[in-house]
Amino acid sequence: MDRREFLKTAVLASVSSVMPLHSWAASTSSAASNKKLVIVLLRGAVDGLSVVVPVGDRDYYAARPNIAIPQPKAQGGAIDLDGYFALNPALAPMMDLWNGKKLAFVHACGSPDPTRSHFDAQDYMESGEPGVKSASTGWLDRLLQTLPENNSPVRAINFGPTIPRIFSGCNNVANVSVARKIGGQVGDHQVTDRPELAQMFGQIYKDDPMLAGTFSEGITARKTILTDLAQASPEDQQEMEAANRGAAPPQAAFGKQVATLLLKEPNTQVAFIAFGGWDTHVNQGSEKGQLANKLSALGTGLADFYRTLGSNGDNVTTLVMSEFGRTAHENGNRGTDHGHGNVMWLIGGGVRGGKVYGKWNGLSNAALYENRDVPVTTDFRSVVSAVLRGPMQIADVAKIFPGFEYDPRLENVVKA
Amino acid sequence: MKMNRLIVTISALSVLLLPALAQSQSRQSAQTRPRTQVPPTDAQVMHVLNRLTFGPRPGDVEAVKKMGITAFIETQLHPESIPQAQEVTTYVQSHESLSMSPPQLFIAFGRPVQQAVGAAALQKQGNTDDAQNEVLKVAKKKYGQVIEDFSCEHIARAEYSPRQLEEVMTDFWFNHFNVSKDKGLDHVWVGAFEDQAIRPNALGHFRDLLEATAHHPAMLFYLDNWQNSAPGSAPILQGKKGKQIASGINENYARELMELHTLGVDGGYTQQDVIALAHILTGLGLPSRRDYRTMGDASRVTYVFNERRHDFSTKNFLGRSVPGSGEREIEYALDVLAAAPQTAHHISYKLVQYFVADDPPPAAVNACAQTFQRTNGDIKAVLRTLFSRPEFWDPQNDNSKFKSPQRYLISTLRASQVSPQQGRPLLGFLVQTGEPLYGCLTPDGYKNTKDAWLNPDGLLKRISLATAISTGRLPAAMGQQADPRQVMDAIGKEVKPKTMATIAQAPQNMQSALLLGSPEFMRY
Numbered sequence: 001m002d003r004r005e006f007l008k009t010a011v012l013a014s015v016s017s018v019m020p021l022h023s024w025a026a027s028t029s030s031a032a033s034n035k036k037l038v039i040v041l042l043r044g045a046v047d048g049l050s051v052v053v054p055v056g057d058r059d060y061y062a063a064r065p066n067i068a069i070p071q072p073k074a075q076g077g078a079i080d081l082d083g084y085f086a087l088n089p090a091l092a093p094m095m096d097l098w099n100g101k102k103l104a105f106v107h108a109c110g111s112p113d114p115t116r117s118h119f120d121a122q123d124y125m126e127s128g129e130p131g132v133k134s135a136s137t138g139w140l141d142r143l144l145q146t147l148p149e150n151n152s153p154v155r156a157i158n159f160g161p162t163i164p165r166i167f168s169g170c171n172n173v174a175n176v177s178v179a180r181k182i183g184g185q186v187g188d189h190q191v192t193d194r195p196e197l198a199q200m201f202g203q204i205y206k207d208d209p210m211l212a213g214t215f216s217e218g219i220t221a222r223k224t225i226l227t228d229l230a231q232a233s234p235e236d237q238q239e240m241e242a243a244n245r246g247a248a249p250p251q252a253a254f255g256k257q258v259a260t261l262l263l264k265e266p267n268t269q270v271a272f273i274a275f276g277g278w279d280t281h282v283n284q285g286s287e288k289g290q291l292a293n294k295l296s297a298l299g300t301g302l303a304d305f306y307r308t309l310g311s312n313g314d315n316v317t318t319l320v321m322s323e324f325g326r327t328a329h330e331n332g333n334r335g336t337d338h339g340h341g342n343v344m345w346l347i348g349g350g351v352r353g354g355k356v357y358g359k360w361n362g363l364s365n366a367a368l369y370e371n372r373d374v375p376v377t378t379d380f381r382s383v384v385s386a387v388l389r390g391p392m393q394i395a396d397v398a399k400i401f402p403g404f405e406y407d408p409r410l411e412n413v414v415k416a
Numbered sequence: 417m418k419m420n421r422l423i424v425t426i427s428a429l430s431v432l433l434l435p436a437l438a439q440s441q442s443r444q445s446a447q448t449r450p451r452t453q454v455p456p457t458d459a460q461v462m463h464v465l466n467r468l469t470f471g472p473r474p475g476d477v478e479a480v481k482k483m484g485i486t487a488f489i490e491t492q493l494h495p496e497s498i499p500q501a502q503e504v505t506t507y508v509q510s511h512e513s514l515s516m517s518p519p520q521l522f523i524a525f526g527r528p529v530q531q532a533v534g535a536a537a538l539q540k541q542g543n544t545d546d547a548q549n550e551v552l553k554v555a556k557k558k559y560g561q562v563i564e565d566f567s568c569e570h571i572a573r574a575e576y577s578p579r580q581l582e583e584v585m586t587d588f589w590f591n592h593f594n595v596s597k598d599k600g601l602d603h604v605w606v607g608a609f610e611d612q613a614i615r616p617n618a619l620g621h622f623r624d625l626l627e628a629t630a631h632h633p634a635m636l637f638y639l640d641n642w643q644n645s646a647p648g649s650a651p652i653l654q655g656k657k658g659k660q661i662a663s664g665i666n667e668n669y670a671r672e673l674m675e676l677h678t679l680g681v682d683g684g685y686t687q688q689d690v691i692a693l694a695h696i697l698t699g700l701g702l703p704s705r706r707d708y709r710t711m712g713d714a715s716r717v718t719y720v721f722n723e724r725r726h727d728f729s730t731k732n733f734l735g736r737s738v739p740g741s742g743e744r745e746i747e748y749a750l751d752v753l754a755a756a757p758q759t760a761h762h763i764s765y766k767l768v769q770y771f772v773a774d775d776p777p778p779a780a781v782n783a784c785a786q787t788f789q790r791t792n793g794d795i796k797a798v799l800r801t802l803f804s805r806p807e808f809w810d811p812q813n814d815n816s817k818f819k820s821p822q823r824y825l826i827s828t829l830r831a832s833q834v835s836p837q838q839g840r841p842l843l844g845f846l847v848q849t850g851e852p853l854y855g856c857l858t859p860d861g862y863k864n865t866k867d868a869w870l871n872p873d874g875l876l877k878r879i880s881l882a883t884a885i886s887t888g889r890l891p892a893a894m895g896q897q898a899d900p901r902q903v904m905d906a907i908g909k910e911v912k913p914k915t916m917a918t919i920a921q922a923p924q925n926m927q928s929a930l931l932l933g934s935p936e937f938m939r940y
Contacts, residue, residue: 044858116671116690117681119860161850163871175873190876191883191929200922201879201933204915208935210818210866211875215935218872276857281640281668332664333643338671370687 034315035392036262038271039140039166040302040345042322043122044279047336048343049328049374050291051091052105052356056084059363063329067286067336076287085356090292091299097306101353102313104413106383108341108358110324110376116338118279121323126166128381128401140270141169142400143388152267153221159258159273166272172213174221176261192219193226225261252297255304263312278322281335302347314349317391317414319384321345325374328363339373344383350391350415357413382407390414456485458909463814466910466940467771468492468803469580471827474905489803493619493796495579503576511565514611517715518633519703521604525562528555559604563597566607567853568839574826585618585795586610587822588770591861592763593629593677595638597854602634606854609634622763622793623754626677630750631719633702639669639859642701644694646727663725670694672859678753680762685734692733696745699726721746760788764798771802773813774865780807815910815939818866821849823940824878828932831906832898834885841891845881849874879933886928898928911936 053069054060055078061068069088070077078086079095085107087095097103113130115121124130128139144156158167158175167173192198198219205215254273262268277294284291302320306313325342346353359377361367369375385406388394391414397406456464461480465472468489480488491497508514516524532552574583590610597606613628613635629635636642644666651663670693675681699722707720721743728740734752738745753759764784768776780802787794787801802808819827825845829835836842846852850869856862863869884890886898908916911934919930931937 115681116687117675118858119675120681158871161848161871161874162868168867173871175871189880191880192876197883197926200926200930203918204930204934207914211870211935211938214870214872214875218876221872222876279668281666282643331666332645332647333640333666335640335666337667 034266036269036271036316037143037387037392038258038273038305038316038318040298040318040320041122041125041164041166041272041274042278042298042320043118043274043276044322045118045121045324045326045338046278046322046342047280047284047291047326048107048322048341049325050284050286051088051295051345052081052107052343053078053086053088054084054360054363055080055086057363059328063363065330066334067284067330069287078287082356088292088295089287090296093296093299093303097303097347098354102306102347102349102351104346104351104353105356106344106346106358106378106410106413107356107360108374108376109344109378109380109383110341112376112379114340116324116340118323118338123165125321125323125380126164127168128384128404137169138164138166139384139400140166140272141171143392143394144171144270145169146394146396146399147269147392150267150269152224152265153217154224154265154268156270157261157265157268157272159254159271164272164274172217172221174217174225176225190222193222224265252300252304255301255306256308259305259308262316263309280326281331281337282333284330284335306347315391317346317348317350317387319344319346319387321380327372328368328374329372340369341374341376344378344380346383346387346413348391350387352413352415355413357410378407378410379404382410383413386410386414390416456481459811459814460485460809462909463809464488464803466815467808468584469830470574470584470823471830471940472906473830474833474902476906477909489800492579492581493799495582495619498578501576501578504573507569507572511569513562513565514569514607516608518605518608518612518718520715521562521608522601525559526601526604529559532556562604563607563854564839564843566610567843569607570610570853571826571829571839571842574822575829581799582615582618585799586615588767589614589618589625591856591864592766593625593635594856594859594861595634595854596857598857599638602638605632605634605637608632610854619795619799622759622788622795623750626750626754629677630673630700630746633718635669636700636702636719639672640666641669641697644669644698644701645722645725646695646698649698649725649727665691665694665698667691667694670697673697674753676860678762679756679758680765683756683758683762688732689734692731692738693749695727695729695731696733696738696749699723699742700746701725754793755789757785757789760785760793763793764788767798767802768807770864772805772808773816774867777807780805815936817864817940818870819938819940820862820864820869821846821851821874821878822853822862823864824938825881827937827940828882828885831903831937832885832928832932833902834890834893834896834898836890836893838892841893845877849877875938878938879929882933882937883926883929886932887925897925898932900924900927900931903928903931907931907937 049060049064050067050069055069055071069086072078072080072086076089079089079092080086081098085105087098094103111121111124111130113121113124115124124132126138127135128142129135140156153172154174156167156171156173158164158173160175163173163175192201202215202219205212208215258271258273262271275294275298278291280291283289286292298320302318305318306316309316321344322342325339326336327339329336331337357378361375361377363374365371367375381401381404385397385401385404388397388400390411394400398404458477461477462472464485465476465480469476483491513521513524529552532548532555535548535551574587577583593614595602595606595609597603602609609629609632613632614625617625617628633642643663645663647664649663667690671690674683674685674690674693679685701720701722703717703720707717723742726740726742728742730740731738731745733749736752738748761781764781765776767784768780772780783805784798784801787798791797807813825842829842843853847855851862881890885893886903888895888897890896908931911919911931915934915936919927919934922930
């Protein structure tokens with residue numbers, strides 16, 4: 001019986017018989033199943049040069065007369081990382097992770113495909129096959145195919161109302177909304193939470209070739225998530241309610257919410273969340289302004305995420321990526337246009353943190369791609385492959401990135 | 417939303433559409449398959465209603481059968497021949513904001529918030545001022561109201577307008593030329609963009625759509641072209657104190673104009689073409705304070721072409737030399753883009769995907785592209801070709817497309833005849849299912865494929881909506897129940913006998929919910 005069949009027949013069974021609830025620590029059936037991967041995709045192309053700033057490069061300040069992040073010692077200056085690179089001060093909440101050697105960056109990283117189309121570039125980053133329009137599955141789906149099966153309806157979780165390209169394929173994905181009160185009564189009631197109505201609709205869905213599987217996945221995943229979140233501590237509940245009222249922007253609130261869910265869900269192996277609004281063509285700002293505001297929220301969220309996970313965070317690797325970088329030079333409107341290479345972020349106990357990796361050629365005109373962009377000197381798939389082979393303990397990454405030869409030098413970004 | 421229902425439902429289609437029958441037997445319609453001789457099957461009637469409208473209402477199947485499929489299609493292609501529904505005209509007439517020009521909308525709703533926010537920020541540095549806070553509160557409320565007015569207009573038209581194909585094509589083109597309410601001033605302009613740039617051209621000529629969208633303030637603001645100016649030209653002055661903002665090239669609109677609006681991402685242009693087009697587009701922007709003062713009736717000035725901010729050098733664009741001539745360069749570039757065969761193919765591909773199947777049959781795409789080129793982008797002609805294609809009528813494509821949340825919502829309202837007195841619960845449903853109205857942040861617009869919308873959580877939310885609407889529990893429509901016989905009349909032909917047999921055994925108060933929440937009704 002394949003999983004779809006299993007879920008179909010399980011739809012009306014009680015949740016506890018489908019998926020016994022136990023804490024993360026109790027789930028020790030297999031070491032690999034404890035490993036979790038969280039992908040954060042910044043849609044719209046974040047300006048990597050404003051995230052990990054080459055403050056040691058004079059060309060950087062020449063290229064950006066109005067929007068450069070000031071030198072570390074100046075007012076509102078960047079936070080020194082290694083004497084050459086420095087972190088946007090809006091990301092200060094992440095410095096604990098950096099100092100704890102759990103945060104690393106790979107600069108001049110990205111997709112080898114030269115497209116400057118957001119949509120093509122995101123598509124390639126999610127299919128894991130740059131330049132191949134016909135690629136059918138997403139690389140997280142292929143990863144699920146490779147990870148040990150645990151038959152959990154929440155094995156893969158997507159935070160957001162629709163399923164992204166990166167999950168395209170045959171594996172089930174549960175989707176939950178972030179920054180709304182999950183598991184509460186207000187506005188989150190589903191009629192199918194009532195067993196007799198779930199059964200009634202189950203009758204008319206069970207034979208539908210297109211929708212039977214989706215329906216039963218929805219019923220089982222929802223039961224599981226509701227049960228777990230109902231057990232969340234009053235503080236966590238309060239946190240979620242605060243987010244629901246708009247007390248904090250979603251990016252800042254997601255950390256605690258997602259961590260709470262992962263702590264309750266031993267069987268979740270892969271989680272995905274996307275944030276938009278990084279396409280800063282106009283008035284990008286520097287250490288303050290629209291980009292800094294967004295980075296601040298994201299940095300707070302990521303720091304909260306690992307703080308909430310505590311020691312469990314050692315088994316969770318987070319990758320933050322974006323479809324391409326932005327032009328080295330600012331444009332006429334104190335913004336930046338679509339570029340090429342970017343910076344990739346790695347977080348977790350399995351990361352050799354406290355270091356900026358990647359081959360960096362500087363920002364002189366000769367070093368730039370097409371005289372305008374940071375070049376891509378590291379294929380993003382090499383970084384992902386290193387994480388999959390290291391912390392995620394996957395031996396054969398060729399199944400996830402078929403035909404791709406990863407750069408073995410990247411293996412030093414993670415622990416063996 | 418005050419959509420006070422008049423009972424014009426069953427009779428509306430048959431009575432209102434019949435006068436247009438006479439002119440419908442045009443040369444082109446004779447080319448469609450001869451459905452007028454043989455009475456159409458139920459499946460064919462359902463299919464044409466599903467694809468050309470936002471879903472059948474009670475009585476629609478009978479009305480289309482009576483008039484014939486060919487006549488129905490030809491009538492829908494001529495919306496001006498169909499009298500508008502009372503619900504729509506009443507709604508539009510009773511909301512002043514809907515007839516305002518973009519500058520009027522800015523003055524009435526945009527500027528007060530800007531000023532009140534600015535004043536409140538100043539106050540924060542000194543003493544808080546209750547009167548000032550009150551001004552801000554009022555301004556923000558009006559700001560929220562204007563988008564709700566336009567959103568409810570959109571829903572009212574989609575639900576009630578008998579010119580259904582016009583609304584369906586408005587949905588198609590809006591997403592093709594997407595702008596988002598969540599980017600600054602587009603909050604007050606996005607509805608006007610739909611009403612002024614999109615709907616009037618939805619069944620017209622593609623070149624006119626391109627012209628209207630390129631010059632509408634909502635687009636000029638959304639894709640930043642208002643700031644795109646010749647390097648070294650005089651900066652734009654903003655605000656009372658004339659705060660300068662930098663000037664120079666901004667590629668944003670130039671890129672999306674080729675990638676999304678015309679040629680398509682594989683249309684063969686290069687980064688150099690993007691830059692050249694950005695230079696051609698310099699100077700096309702929004703009126704400044706000074707423009708308002710010097711141009712007379714400011715309420716009519718929706719865009720300006722500022723020669724002092726235009727780059728008059730010669731450009732090399734798509735292999736053509738374009739000498740600097742000012743605004744004529746922009747018209748020339750739009751002509752070139754609209755006439756390109758890649759554009760004909762790109763638009764045809766999207767139309768066939770929208771109307772036929774997620775994976776568009778190439779033969780239908782090619783036939784539409786040929787018509788597009790032959791007629792210089794006559795949208796009616798392209799649709800006539802599309803609706804006469806065997807691929808469109810292939811039974812394999814019946815009930816095969818998965819509805820977007822918006823289509824699901826509208827089709828449910830149409831079939832159930834439930835009429836909420838406020839838009840908020842409906843708009844909230846769209847937010848929760850990932851398709852907030854006017855809220856697609858990225859310029860590619862919402863997709864209309866199963867891959868984009870089919871997911872477990874979204875499916876359960878639809879079922880919850882269907883149940884709330886059917887059982888009189890939808891906020892703002894409390895107590896209005898959907899009569900299962902009426903729902904049956906509207907969509908019964910869509911539902912498989914086996915599903916129907918199960919529903920027949922269900923408690924009567926759940927039958928409408930099961931019909932509207934059935935797997936068949938998730939599709940169209």
